[in-house]
Amino acid sequence: MKTLFINADPEAFNPECLTDCGEIIKCGGLVAFPTETVYGLGADGTNDVAVKKIFEAKGRPQNNPLILHFASVEDCAAFAECDERFFALADAFMPGPLTVVLPSKGKCAPSVTAGLDSVAVRVPIHPVARELIRLSGKPIAAPSANISGKPSPTLAEHVSADLDGVIDAIIDGGACSVGLESTIVKLDENGATLLRPGGITLEMLISVLGDVAVAPEVLAPPEPGAVPLSPGMLLKHYAPNAPLYLVRADSDVKMSEFFFEASKDAENAVICFDGFAPKQSNVYYIGDKNDEFEHARRLFDLLRVADTNGAKRIYAPMPKRDGMGLALQNRMLRAAAFRIKDL
Numbered sequence: 511m512k513t514l515f516i517n518a519d520p521e522a523f524n525p526e527c528l529t530d531c532g533e534i535i536k537c538g539g540l541v542a543f544p545t546e547t548v549y550g551l552g553a554d555g556t557n558d559v560a561v562k563k564i565f566e567a568k569g570r571p572q573n574n575p576l577i578l579h580f581a582s583v584e585d586c587a588a589f590a591e592c593d594e595r596f597f598a599l600a601d602a603f604m605p606g607p608l609t610v611v612l613p614s615k616g617k618c619a620p621s622v623t624a625g626l627d628s629v630a631v632r633v634p635i636h637p638v639a640r641e642l643i644r645l646s647g648k649p650i651a652a653p654s655a656n657i658s659g660k661p662s663p664t665l666a667e668h669v670s671a672d673l674d675g676v677i678d679a680i681i682d683g684g685a686c687s688v689g690l691e692s693t694i695v696k697l698d699e700n701g702a703t704l705l706r707p708g709g710i711t712l713e714m715l716i717s718v719l720g721d722v723a724v725a726p727e728v729l730a731p732p733e734p735g736a737v738p739l740s741p742g743m744l745l746k747h748y749a750p751n752a753p754l755y756l757v758r759a760d761s762d763v764k765m766s767e768f769f770f771e772a773s774k775d776a777e778n779a780v781i782c783f784d785g786f787a788p789k790q791s792n793v794y795y796i797g798d799k800n801d802e803f804e805h806a807r808r809l810f811d812l813l814r815v816a817d818t819n820g821a822k823r824i825y826a827p828m829p830k831r832d833g834m835g836l837a838l839q840n841r842m843l844r845a846a847a848f849r850i851k852d853l
């Protein structure tokens with residue numbers, strides 16, 4: 511199929527440029543659109559035939575449920591049982607990069623929840639995403655707009671590299687400001703559980719909810735045969751074609767010596783903090799050592815760039831565990847299939 515390309519600069523777009531895309535969603539088609547987290551691949555979340563097309567286009571396993579995106583917090587309540595904990599989180603962090611898993615009212619297309627009795631809801635803050643949802647008049651079911659298993663798209667060109675000719679439209683809204691998928695927190699009778707860390711950090715969730723458990727699969731590989739709380743938490747995910755190794759060192763000097771040596775082999779790609787290895791064509795700076803928000807914005811693009819430039823192996827620093835570091839570590843462990851190099 512011929513994919514329609516739409517330019518929508520989030521600072522200065524004319525909502526009319528999204529009219530066709532709203533119609534595509536209403537008619538059961540697929541539109542890739544920018545959000546503050548990563549690009550989403552959207553379909554009408556009440557149309558099961560349309561939602562099934564998402565799984566087909568991405569090659570996504572049928573048992574991995576999707577997030578329902580709404581234009582407002584109030585709209586979530588028609589599809590999910592929203593309690594006071596949800597509204598407290600919504601007051602603090604919505605619209606924004608937070609997804610909440612709640613009991614489902616059974617109103618969305620069955621494929622959205624992959625047979626679960628819970629549903630994941632989110633209200634993005636990105637103006638293009640909000641306008642698209644408003645125009646379509648439906649909640650938009652959307653996972654990340656990449657081939658399943660690959661790094662998530664943070665630029666429209668990442669979406670076209672994976673899905674051009676396969677989906678109806680791609681809206682280019684520039685770079686995503688967070689760069690990692692939304693935080694997912696589940697609320698049920700057992701309390702609050704962090705299923706996936708993201709731009710709304712664990713510390714931020716705790717500041718509102720008091721107590722938040724962390725699902726074991728956030729930082730550990732899933733036990734063979736165990737059923738993860740979030741079906742998307744696979745052993746390998748977000749992965750570049752070249753094997754990625756996470757480098758862990760107890761000093762910056764050791765880390766930069768390792769990266770310097772690794773960069774001498776042109777078949778290696780080195781993703782490192784600014785200045786940790788001399789700048790050359792196979793060395794990619796991910797930002798200042800202490801700026802994890804910048805690392806998050808750049809990570810998925812750099813993994814794709816290293817692949818495009820033909821790297822045979824990729825080395826990157828193991829992130830810390832607090833703040834945004836937890837989300838980085840969660841994604842990078844999976845992108846590396848848990849390969850860690852201790853110095």
Ligand code: AMP
Nearest residue numbers: 575576628629630653654691740741742
């Ligand atoms: P993606 O948007 O591609 O990052 O995928 C959405 C993520 O949300 C997946 O990892 C799912 O496992 C998770 N998710 C969606 N719905 C639920 C749910 N009802 N319960 C737990 N996790 C969910």
Ligand code: MG
Nearest residue numbers: 653654655662
């Ligand atoms: Mg995804």
